[in-house]
Amino acid sequence: MLANLTDVNIQTLRRVGKKLSPEADGALSIRTYDECVRFNITILNDSICIVQPYLPDARGVESPTLVAERKSDTTGLYDTFSQVFDSMWDRAKEVSE
The missing domain is CATH 1.20.5 (Single alpha-helices involved in coiled-coils or other helix-helix interfaces)
Structure with a gap:
């Protein structure tokens, strides 16, 4: 499935x-990727990302959606999820046309 x-x-x-x-x-x-993923992370640009947790009994539209915005003076949620995204992306395999 x-x-x-x-x-x-x-x-x-x-x-x-x-x-x-x-x-x-x-x-x-x-x-x-072939590993367990806990979040759907979409990086929109260098200051905004959208994050949804994967919940055991819910589809994506039923999961809460977080919008994380980078603040220049502190490390926050944007930075954390951007690092998770980059780490997963680097290990993933490109889908060819």
């Missing part, structure tokens, strides 16, 4: 990628 959901998600992201403007061409990258 998980493999099927992953495939559906990849196909959906590929369709979205084909609809991107010429300026955004190449801005969407997809990678997969």
